[in-house]
Amino acid sequence: MPCARGQGPRLIASRDCLTAQRAALALVLCGRPAKPVVGPHTELRLADPFRQDLVLREPLAMLAALDALCPGTLFSTDPELRAGQQGLIGHAADADARLAEVTKARNHRDLDIAIHLLRDVMLRIERSFDNRGAAPVLDARDAVIAPLIWRMMLLDRHYCTYLCLGLDRSMALAGRMLDLPGADVVLDDLAAGEFLDQLSPEAVIRLPEDRRPDWAPALGPAGRPQYPSIRPRRKNPILTVRKSSDPVSQPNPSNSDDGQLDVIAEKLRLIRITSQQRRYPGRTTPRLPSRSVVIRLLSNVVGALYPRHFGPAGLNAQTADIFVAQTLRTIRQRLTEQLELEWLLQPDAEQLPCRRRARTDADAFMAGLPQIRDLHDTDINAAFQGDPSAKSLDEIVLCFPGIAAILRHRIAHSLYKLGAPMLARIMAEHSHSLSGIDIHPGAKIGPACFIDHGTGVVIGETAVIGRNVRIYQQVTLGAKRFESDGEGGLVKGQPRHPLVGDDVVIYAGANILGRIEIGKGAVIGGGVWLTDSVPPGAVVTQAKPSLNT
Incomplete structure (x- = not known):
């Protein structure tokens, strides 16, 4: 499309128009640079031998017309x-x-x-x-x-x-x-x-x-x-x-x-x-605690508490002491690192205070390990006394899923109390995957607790369990309802799970829901749905089934 009388293309552009700027750059590629003339509409005007002016406003048509002026410049042949x-x-x-x-x-x-x-x-x-x-x-x-x-x-x-x-x-x-x-x-x-x-x-x-x-x-x-x-x-x-x-x-x-x-x-x-x-608005994305490291940390703690059962094979009394001493150092180092990472996730967290707190609380956790071992020995004894199939204490430590779940819960609960809910929850969910027993790390469990069989047991965050309590499989200590903050969100941290007194027995399949109290020595029968408090010594059962022949 030749230009008549040597007249070049005229580009008219509205304010800040992408199409005009693209057409202007296309003119540069064609060797005909021209500054767009300001106008109400963006358009490309070309002189034509047969018409006075050819006016183009569609972007692709502009480029095609300019390519026709300089064939092969803008588009491939x-x-x-x-x-x-x-x-x-x-x-x-x-x-x-x-x-x-x-x-x-x-x-x-x-x-x-x-x-x-x-x-x-x-x-x-x-x-x-x-x-x-x-x-x-x-x-x-x-x-x-x-x-x-x-x-x-x-x-x-x-x-x-x-x-x-x-x-x-x-x-x-x-x-x-x-x-x-x-x-x-x-x-x-x-x-x-x-x-x-x-x-x-x-x-x-x-x-x-x-x-x-x-x-x-x-x-x-x-x-x-x-x-x-x-x-x-x-x-x-x-x-x-x-x-x-x-x-x-x-x-x-x-x-x-x-x-x-x-x-x-x-x-x-x-x-x-x-x-x-x-x-994390307005700050660098922090590193997260490592799930794999926390799980190894849990395994190290269990090994340090029971080195003959969960430490390296073939330990004797002397080598067990050396293994425990070395493992405790590893635990403190790894725990300090992971605690610091969790606390750095807080909105106003600063590196130095978090590091100092991590060191202090790691030491506090280490100091509490003897207490965890003492408490868990009461759980093992309760299992031995409560299960006629148990032949030895070592069998219980090595084989019983309820005992394994309670030990890991006590470790996770110690971290939960120190203000490290993420590390505690990682440990709790790992234990859940191993045993089929779901215990929130916030739950408080007294000494001599025995979870028999255990598959499907669920114990909520604010549940409180007294001493010498026996729980069978498929039991739920859960919430009845969740309070709302009035804007569609849930109020977190409110007491909403049962209080179980000392010497209580809860049989398989029982669902105990809400902030109710189960009195000392009560017996809750299998399959019961319970949402009201129970006085001490009471026995709660379902209606007896009838047999029709």
């Missing part, structure tokens, strides 16, 4: 490659809509979702650049993507949104695009000011810094600095990218399966970042 270029431009239109959602979001949740959706589209665009080579020829794709990347970089710089993190190829190609002669008059400081000024003051992104979501701490080391190897090259300070010669890390394009996994990994990373930022 190969039909397959040309279809791929136009498909990417379609993705860019989707990214435009997502970017608008980012800038208009009125609450943190909407902003998180909008950022996720925008990143998803941009990562698809990023992957489409994989096979273009180290220094590809710039084409229509780059003219379309450069203004979008430029806007995202503006938001990153001014509002810490981290939209461009990981888009190395897109940024590098956009930087090359803006380095072309004439491109700097399209995306200059004035255009940057116009884009930022049009953001709604009510949007989350425009809130004061202390009320705005800050993604940097959630990103951890990956977010500091955002682009460590980037240096500005031109007078335009807004878009700073890698040089085209800089090495760009990228997945191996030869394996499409790996590429798909990279997509999934990136989506999971974004979800993880958002979740972490909600849990």
Whole structure:
């Protein structure tokens, strides 16, 4: 489409228009740089030999017309490659809509979702650049993507949104695009000011810094600095990218399966970042205690309490003492580390106070181990006295699941009282998986407790069990109802589980619910559903079944 009388294309642009900026960059690629003329509508005017003017307003039509002026400059002559270029431009239109959602979001949740959706589209665009080579020829794709990347970089710089993190190829190609002669008059400081000024003051992104979501701490080391190897090259300070010669890390394009996994990994990373930022706003994401370390720690404690049964094979009296002494040192070191990690999860936690507290409370836990051993010996004796199948105390220690569950509960309960509910809960759930007995670490259990058989026993957080209590399988000491705070949330920590007195026997399948009291010496029969208190010495049973022949 030749230009009549030497007249060049005229680009008329509305304020801060993406389409106009893309058309202007396409003109730069065609060797016809021109600053857009301000007007009420964005349009491209071309002189035509047969008509006075050809006016185009649809973005793809503008690019096609400019490519007709300079054939092969903006689009490939190969039909397959040309279809791929136009498909990417379609993705860019989707990214435009997502970017608008980012800038208009009125609450943190909407902003998180909008950022996720925008990143998803941009990562698809990023992957489409994989096979273009180290220094590809710039084409229509780059003219379309450069203004979008430029806007995202503006938001990153001014509002810490981290939209461009990981888009190395897109940024590098956009930087090359803006380095072309004439491109700097399209995306200059004035255009940057116009884009930022049009953001709604009510949007989350425009809130004061202390009320705005800050993604940097959630990103951890990956977010500091955002682009460590980037240096500005031109007078335009807004878009700073890698040089085209800089090495760009990228997945191996030869394996499409790996590429798909990279997509999934990136989506999971974004979800993880958002979740972490909600849990730990305004600070670096802390490390979590290690479940595997805590489980090994529990095993070490059990081994130190009963070295002949759960220590290395072949221990004699002397080697058992050496094993226990060495194991106690290991326990204290590991427990101190894990306690510090749990307490650093608190909103106002500081490293030094948490470390000091961890050392002090680890020592307190170690000092309580003899008491745990004494208490558990009463449990073992109660099992021996209460189960006619038990042939020896050693058999009970090694084989009875109820005894194993109570020992691990007493260890976890000691940590729970020290203010480490997460470590205690890890131990309790591990014990639950081994024995089938679910005891919350907050439950208080007196001496000489015997859980016979035990499968399916559930004991809630605020339950209190007296001395010399016997419990059979499938018993539940649970809550009857949960109090609400009036806003749909549950009130936590309120007493809601039964109080079981001394010398009580609870037979299989009984459900005892609510903050009720079971008096001393009471017997609760099998299969009973109980929600009222029981006086001392009472016997509670179901109605006797009748036999009809």
